[in-house]
Amino acid sequence: MSIFRRQTFVAASCLIALVCFQPLFLLAQKPSSPSDLKKYEEAENLFREAQAVPGSATADQRRTAVQVFMLAAEIFHSTGSLVEEGQSLDAAADIQDDVG
Secondary structure (H helix, E strand, O other): OOHHHHHHHHHHHHHHHHHHHHHHHHHOOOOOOHHHHHHHHHHHHHHHHHHOOOOOOOHHHHHHHHHHHHHHHHHHHHHOOHHHHHHHHHHHHHHHHHHO
16 A cells, blocks of 8 residues: 555544544533523532542442432433433443442
8 A cells, every 4th residue: 555545544534533523522511501500510519429439438338429420420311411421321330340
Protein backbone atom coordinates (compact mmCIF):
# COMPACT_ATOMS: atom_id res chain seq x y z
CA MET A 1 0.00 0.00 0.00
CA SER A 2 1.40 3.38 -0.96
CA ILE A 3 2.01 6.15 1.56
CA PHE A 4 -0.70 8.27 -0.04
CA ARG A 5 -3.26 5.47 0.31
CA ARG A 6 -2.33 4.93 3.97
CA GLN A 7 -2.62 8.64 4.75
CA THR A 8 -5.97 8.81 2.97
CA PHE A 9 -7.20 5.77 4.90
CA VAL A 10 -6.09 7.26 8.23
CA ALA A 11 -7.70 10.61 7.44
CA ALA A 12 -10.95 8.94 6.38
CA SER A 13 -10.97 6.80 9.54
CA CYS A 14 -10.51 9.87 11.74
CA LEU A 15 -13.31 11.69 9.94
CA ILE A 16 -15.66 8.74 10.35
CA ALA A 17 -14.83 8.53 14.06
CA LEU A 18 -15.55 12.24 14.54
CA VAL A 19 -18.86 12.05 12.72
CA CYS A 20 -19.99 8.90 14.52
CA PHE A 21 -19.00 9.86 18.07
CA GLN A 22 -19.84 13.56 18.04
CA PRO A 23 -23.55 12.97 18.82
CA LEU A 24 -22.58 11.24 22.09
CA PHE A 25 -21.04 14.47 23.33
CA LEU A 26 -24.10 16.44 22.29
CA LEU A 27 -26.32 14.20 24.41
CA ALA A 28 -24.47 15.17 27.59
CA GLN A 29 -26.33 18.42 28.13
CA LYS A 30 -28.17 19.67 31.17
CA PRO A 31 -31.97 19.89 30.83
CA SER A 32 -33.45 23.29 30.13
CA SER A 33 -36.69 23.20 32.15
CA PRO A 34 -36.33 24.41 35.76
CA SER A 35 -37.97 21.31 37.28
CA ASP A 36 -35.80 18.93 35.28
CA LEU A 37 -32.71 20.99 36.09
CA LYS A 38 -33.45 20.66 39.80
CA LYS A 39 -33.83 16.87 39.42
CA TYR A 40 -30.63 16.74 37.36
CA GLU A 41 -28.69 18.56 40.08
CA GLU A 42 -30.13 16.19 42.70
CA ALA A 43 -28.96 13.23 40.62
CA GLU A 44 -25.51 14.81 40.22
CA ASN A 45 -25.24 15.14 44.00
CA LEU A 46 -26.28 11.51 44.47
CA PHE A 47 -23.73 10.42 41.86
CA ARG A 48 -20.94 12.32 43.63
CA GLU A 49 -22.01 10.91 47.00
CA ALA A 50 -21.85 7.34 45.70
CA GLN A 51 -18.60 8.03 43.88
CA ALA A 52 -17.00 9.18 47.14
CA VAL A 53 -17.32 5.69 48.66
CA PRO A 54 -13.79 4.32 48.69
CA GLY A 55 -12.84 0.96 47.25
CA SER A 56 -11.77 -0.11 50.73
CA ALA A 57 -15.29 0.42 52.12
CA THR A 58 -17.21 -2.47 53.62
CA ALA A 59 -19.41 -4.62 51.41
CA ASP A 60 -22.54 -3.06 52.93
CA GLN A 61 -21.28 0.46 52.24
CA ARG A 62 -20.51 -0.49 48.66
CA ARG A 63 -23.96 -2.09 48.22
CA THR A 64 -25.47 1.17 49.48
CA ALA A 65 -23.37 3.03 46.90
CA VAL A 66 -24.82 0.75 44.19
CA GLN A 67 -28.34 1.67 45.33
CA VAL A 68 -27.45 5.37 45.25
CA PHE A 69 -26.00 5.04 41.73
CA MET A 70 -29.19 3.26 40.64
CA LEU A 71 -31.33 6.06 42.10
CA ALA A 72 -29.19 8.65 40.32
CA ALA A 73 -29.58 6.70 37.06
CA GLU A 74 -33.35 6.66 37.47
CA ILE A 75 -33.45 10.43 38.01
CA PHE A 76 -31.09 11.09 35.09
CA HIS A 77 -33.37 8.93 32.92
CA SER A 78 -36.43 10.96 33.96
CA THR A 79 -34.69 14.17 32.86
CA GLY A 80 -33.58 12.71 29.53
CA SER A 81 -29.89 12.77 30.50
CA LEU A 82 -29.01 9.47 28.86
CA VAL A 83 -25.22 9.79 29.02
CA GLU A 84 -25.29 10.45 32.75
CA GLU A 85 -27.79 7.61 33.21
CA GLY A 86 -25.36 5.28 31.47
CA GLN A 87 -22.44 6.49 33.56
CA SER A 88 -24.42 5.85 36.74
CA LEU A 89 -25.42 2.36 35.64
CA ASP A 90 -21.84 1.59 34.63
CA ALA A 91 -20.50 2.73 38.00
CA ALA A 92 -23.12 0.64 39.81
CA ALA A 93 -22.22 -2.40 37.72
CA ASP A 94 -18.51 -1.97 38.44
CA ILE A 95 -19.10 -1.95 42.19
CA GLN A 96 -21.61 -4.79 42.01
CA ASP A 97 -19.11 -6.85 40.05
CA ASP A 98 -16.47 -6.30 42.74
CA VAL A 99 -18.82 -6.97 45.68
CA GLY A 100 -20.44 -10.00 44.10
